[in-house]
Structure formats: C-alpha cells, structure tokens
Amino acid sequence: MSNWADLTTGKRIKHLRGSDLTQQGLAEAAGVSLALVQKAEQDRGELSVGSLLKLANALKTDVAVILGQQSPRRGMNRDDRAALRHLSDAVHESALGQWDGVGDPSTLAELTEVRDLAWAAYWASDTAKVSSLASKVLMEGQVRLNSTTGTERARLALVLASTYRVAASCANGFGHRDLALSALTSAKLLAKEAADPVMSALLESTLSWIYLRGAKMPRAVSVAERAALAIEPSFSRAPRPELLAYGRLMISAAVAASRREDERAADDYISQALAAAARLGRDEKLYGTHFGPTATKAEAVGIQVALKNYGRALQLADQPDMKKLPKSMSKVARNRYRLDVALAQCEAKLYDRAADTLTEVALDAPEWVRHQALPGVIGKRLAKVSVARVRNISELIGVPLIA
Known part of the structure; x- marks a missing residue:
C-alpha cells in the first residue's frame, strides 16, 4: 500500500472498508445513503464533519485516519500511547480495588489540588501530565475513600468523580470510548454517593x-x-x-x-x-x-x-x-473555536484569512491538531487555492493536511 497520507480520502475509505464490507453495508452501518458512500470513495464532493464522524464510527477508526492525518496502525505518538495506557491502568485498578503499593495517601486538600492541576493539563492538551496527575488522585483517593466517613467521604467522592471525568474526557478525545465509558461509570457511582x-x-x-x-x-x-x-x-x-x-x-x-x-x-x-x-x-x-x-x-x-x-x-x-x-x-476551547472560524472563512472564500487562522492554531497547539477532524477538512478547501500554503502549514504541525 502507498504511504497512507499520499492516498486520497476516497481510497482511504475504500481500504478501511475492505472486501468484507460492501458499500451498502458501510452506508447502513454509518446511517448514511449509499450515494454518499459511493461519492466519498470516488472523491466527488466534500464530506461534512457529521458524515465523517458517522463513517469513522462505522469503520471503527478515527476521523483523522480517514483524512490521512494519522495512519490506521500508528495513530497516536509513543508518548500519548504510554500516557493512555498508564491512565487506563489507574482507572481500572482504582475502581477494582487494586491498591497494593499505595502507602500513606495524600490529604483531601492535596488530592483536590492535584485534581485541579489534572484539569488544567487537560485544557492545555498535555496528555502525559493528565495521566500522571489523574492516576495519582485515583489510586490514592480510593485508598483514602476506603477509610473515611461522613462529610469528608462525600467531598472526597466528588474529587474522585471529577478526576474519573477528566480521565474519560482525555480518553474520548483520542477515540478510546471503552476507557471513557469505564471511567464515567465509576464517576457516576461516586457522584450518586455524594448526592x-x-x-x-x-x-x-x-x-x-x-x-x-x-x-x-x-x-x-x-x-x-x-x-x-x-x-x-x-x-x-x-x-x-x-x-x-x-x-x-x-x-x-x-x-x-x-x-x-x-x-x-x-x-x-x-x-x-x-x-x-x-x-x-x-x-x-x-x-x-x-x-x-x-x-x-x-x-x-x-x-x-x-x-x-x-x-x-x-x-x-x-x-x-x-x-x-x-x-x-483554555487552549483547547480557544483553538477549537478558531478552527470553526477558519472553516467558515473558507466557505466564504476568505482563503487568506482562513489560512492565517489555521496557522495560528497550528502554532498554538500542534499536538492537539493531530487528533482533530477540522484541520484536514480546512486543508483540503485551502488546497484548491494554494497547495503550497497548505503544505507549509502541514510542516508546522508535522501532520499532512492534504495528499
């Protein structure tokens, strides 16, 4: 197979569909029309973000893979994969009571502070820091929860619920929905206990x-x-x-x-x-x-x-x-908003302004951009006017925005 980024979007969809799934089968699984799948595989017209989400879910992949920003096998970089594995271990082991090796846990005040730092890291798109901080709260917090009662237990349950929620949010952002749902299940039980x-x-x-x-x-x-x-x-x-x-x-x-x-x-x-x-x-x-x-x-x-x-x-x-x-x-909210603006600028044929906006995002949050659908969508729109400009932006973030 050619380099994944060099394929067209249509060829990527066809490859991901494989020989075991027909175009009709993909259309039914995604909840879209057969005509949409046929046009997509023939690279006729532009796919909306909603259609990309549906196709990605039916193909059990991420939108960034369909757009060529990530390969189907490699997806995340090594650091992000390691961070999510660490986070997954903490989510499951803390909920299951596997706390061996956890000594004297931090105080409620200390755990609350670390929880807040984990959320700050999430909104700064720092996956490794989210994993490290959230894992500490989940493991130590569950140990302390197991030995406390009354008002402190209720307050600690809220800290843990919020920490499981940041773990769920982080996992969902990378397309790890099973981990996200597992973390959210634990969070909901704790929120119910805290009333x-x-x-x-x-x-x-x-x-x-x-x-x-x-x-x-x-x-x-x-x-x-x-x-x-x-x-x-x-x-x-x-x-x-x-x-x-x-x-x-x-x-x-x-x-x-x-x-x-x-x-x-x-x-x-x-x-x-x-x-x-x-x-x-x-x-x-x-x-x-x-x-x-x-x-x-x-x-x-x-x-x-x-x-x-x-x-x-x-x-x-x-x-x-x-x-x-x-x-x-937050950095994440700010850049998500900018991507929406850039796409609107493209559709209004304000191509220079759209390229400038996309460049702002690329410089501000290059790692975060890797896991977003819109940069690839915007890149393809801009490439109709200036392929060179899009390739320059791609070099800034290290992600191919066009084939």
Whole structure:
C-alpha cells in the first residue's frame, strides 16, 4: 500500500472498508445513503464533519485516519500511547480495588489540588501530565475513600468523580470510548454517593460528548436534554452551579442537534444556553467545566458552521467581545473555536484569512491538531487555492493536511 497520507480520502475509505464490507453495508452501518458512500470513495464532493464522524464510527477508526492525518496502525505518538495506557491502568485498578503499593495517601486538600492541576493539563492538551496527575488522585483517593466517613467521604467522592471525568474526557478525545465509558461509570457511582446533582449533570454532559464522538447523535441529544430537564433552574433564583450545569447541557444538546442538521432544535438549545450564560453574567469554571457568555458564543459559532450557516457564524465571530478572547479561555476551547472560524472563512472564500487562522492554531497547539477532524477538512478547501500554503502549514504541525 502507498504511504497512507499520499492516498486520497476516497481510497482511504475504500481500504478501511475492505472486501468484507460492501458499500451498502458501510452506508447502513454509518446511517448514511449509499450515494454518499459511493461519492466519498470516488472523491466527488466534500464530506461534512457529521458524515465523517458517522463513517469513522462505522469503520471503527478515527476521523483523522480517514483524512490521512494519522495512519490506521500508528495513530497516536509513543508518548500519548504510554500516557493512555498508564491512565487506563489507574482507572481500572482504582475502581477494582487494586491498591497494593499505595502507602500513606495524600490529604483531601492535596488530592483536590492535584485534581485541579489534572484539569488544567487537560485544557492545555498535555496528555502525559493528565495521566500522571489523574492516576495519582485515583489510586490514592480510593485508598483514602476506603477509610473515611461522613462529610469528608462525600467531598472526597466528588474529587474522585471529577478526576474519573477528566480521565474519560482525555480518553474520548483520542477515540478510546471503552476507557471513557469505564471511567464515567465509576464517576457516576461516586457522584450518586455524594448526592451532588450538579456533578451528576456534568457527567451526563460528558456522556453526551462520548455519544457524539461515536456518531450516536440521537442519544447524544437525548442524554443532554434529559439531564437538563432534571436540573433545570428557576432563572430568577437559581444557584450559580446549577446555571452552569444546565447551560453546559444545553450546549451539548445543541452541538449534537447541529450534527444531525436539526437547525430548529439546535437554535432552541443554544438560545437556552445563552439565556443561562447571560444570567450567570461571566465565564466561570466548576469541576473542570467552563461556561459563560464567551464560552457559549464560541460554541454557537461552531454550531452554525455545522449547520452550514457560514455567514451567520462569521457574524457571531465578528462581535467585539469575540475579537479578543479572554485569557481564562483554555487552549483547547480557544483553538477549537478558531478552527470553526477558519472553516467558515473558507466557505466564504476568505482563503487568506482562513489560512492565517489555521496557522495560528497550528502554532498554538500542534499536538492537539493531530487528533482533530477540522484541520484536514480546512486543508483540503485551502488546497484548491494554494497547495503550497497548505503544505507549509502541514510542516508546522508535522501532520499532512492534504495528499
């Protein structure tokens, strides 16, 4: 087989499909039309992100593999693979009670601090650091949980639930959905023990994202919607944590609805999120989750891009408060937003601006870009105007964006 990156997207899909799965079988497994599969394998037209997600899930691979950013066998680099193996061991061993070798565990305050550092590492896209820090909390925290009672036990259960959640988020970002679901199962049990409805709601938001990455759009919507209804606040007197959780769930539902191209539902959900954000008044962070006016507007841009409303997306991005993003916005959120803007710029034929935006992302988060679908989609759009410019960006991040 030729170098994977040198193949066209259509040839990669055909190779991944193999001889055992027909085009009709792939279409049925992915929930798309036979015509879409045929056009994709013939490299006719552009695949939407939603279609790429569905095909990747049916082919049991990642979107980055279909786009040639990763090979089907090698995917992650060695450091990321080692970090995820370490994290997987900690998730499973801590839940199963395999704590041999763990001496005197850290205090609740110390474990809380390390949990916060693990979330900071996640939002900085530092997989190795997430793995190291989260593993420490999970192993030592479970030892301490086993010997404590009362209020301290409830507080420790929340720290552990939040740490399992960051492990789930990290795993899901790399397409390791089994590990993500395993970590989330442990987190939900701990949140139930602590009787914390906000944590439980945020865990459902993560579950919605796992279903979204697995191209299970209806389930992604229903999970978020059901959890939002359970915690729906009275806006006039709602506690801030409940507003944050409700708004985050509405964003999850809106994103999933937009991937189904259900514009009416997506607009309704994001309107609810914007209302919650306005009531909150500023961007806040709780249990590793960011929500507020800026975060919601950034998500709204991505939702309009998914719905192919590119002009509307650029109008939102051109609002004064979105021109200069706050320093509190995480690297991951900032660059995900920039990729949405770059795709909208491409579709509006603002190719130079799109290339500049993609370059910003490549320089800011080269490792993170490797596992994202949009850089490859944007690269193919830009290559129609300037192959040289796209190859230069590819060299910056060490990932081929075009064949």
